Amino acid sequence: MNTYKMLVLDLDGTLTNTQKEITPRTREVLIELQRKGVLLVLASGRPTYGIAPLADELQMDRFGGYILSYNGGEIIDWSNGTKLYENVLPDSVVPQLYAAAAEHQVTILTYDEQYIVTEHPDDPYVGKEAFLNKMEVRPCSNFLQEVRLPLPKCLIVGDADRLIGIEAELSLALQGEISVYRSEPYFLELVPMGIDKAQSLAVLLKEKGFSREEMVAVGDGYNDLSMIEFAGMGVAMANAQEPVKKAADYVTLSNEEEGVAAVVERFF
Incomplete structure (x- = not known):
């Protein structure tokens, strides 16, 4: 069985439920996962400040997690706010x-x-x-x-x-x-141009010295397709678009059924 070192999560429709909240069980599971040394990455089309409250809720500043905002347009080390990568409009x-x-x-x-x-x-x-x-x-x-x-x-x-x-x-x-x-x-x-979650994750993997085979990526939308196909273990939510499910290695429960917590319990 693979030893996965990094978990990448989309937010809306994946990490959060329809109320745009992380459930208590999912929060506890993800904090414990980081405590065991697994790197947590939140990858979303949201701007950085739209991701920050969820990153703080998951204590990613304490454990050294990363934010991929603007669909991978920025990579930020949440432990110190350092911007590792940036791609901007002309x-x-x-x-x-x-x-x-x-x-x-x-x-x-x-x-x-x-x-x-x-x-x-x-x-x-x-x-x-x-x-x-x-x-x-x-x-x-x-x-x-x-x-x-x-x-x-x-x-x-x-x-x-x-x-x-x-x-x-x-x-x-x-x-x-x-x-x-x-x-x-x-x-x-x-x-x-070139904004893509997989492309930005390749930058982060190189920075951390991990291989893509050591990464699990979870999402539900078309903008998650590239990272699901790129990851060693690509996971689609049960509520994902049909092409996303077909591209995934595994389909978990929906975001209303704490599918992210189920992924952690299965693969980590």
Whole structure:
């Protein structure tokens, strides 16, 4: 049987239940796992400050865990806050993203430490992003003048049918410069090229001196596919998208049934 040294967890739909909470049992299991010397990594499309409360709840600062935020755009050693890796949007594309959002009458936002920055703080979809990440919204009067470049990512939010045209337009106009994809029907992600959980995990594995065969990765969404295929043991949640389940080596219980705790008990 393999001796796994690292556990990588997606958050929404994986580590957390539908209330966006870690259950007491899962918390205890993961703290005990770290106490035994296994490295815990939280890998999510969320910004760093949206992951931080969960990392602190799991005592990852104490045990030396890592955060992969922005879908792998940043790697942070949570024991000391050191940034091991960063991938950012080209400054030149930000005005194009802003202009496209304005033309289609939808909202663009970005992140500045613990804040979500936008000209439209009352947009209900901005509220969804703020709730998901437990972040404050900082209103601005002029997005292009007030955001601090470079940006890790932008998010355009709006009704799903409104995002169809802008997604196609930006995918074509910025092909080869950034990645454009929908994380939710109402969230259009605008991220640097090459953002990928598996690619960032390869950087972390090299830093720690581990092989991918020593890693277990657990997720439920399309953005988890690469790390599930890359890991020595790729695990899909029972609530995962069907292609994710097919790519996995093992399917655990759902996030409502503490599937992460079941993974730890089975493989560690």
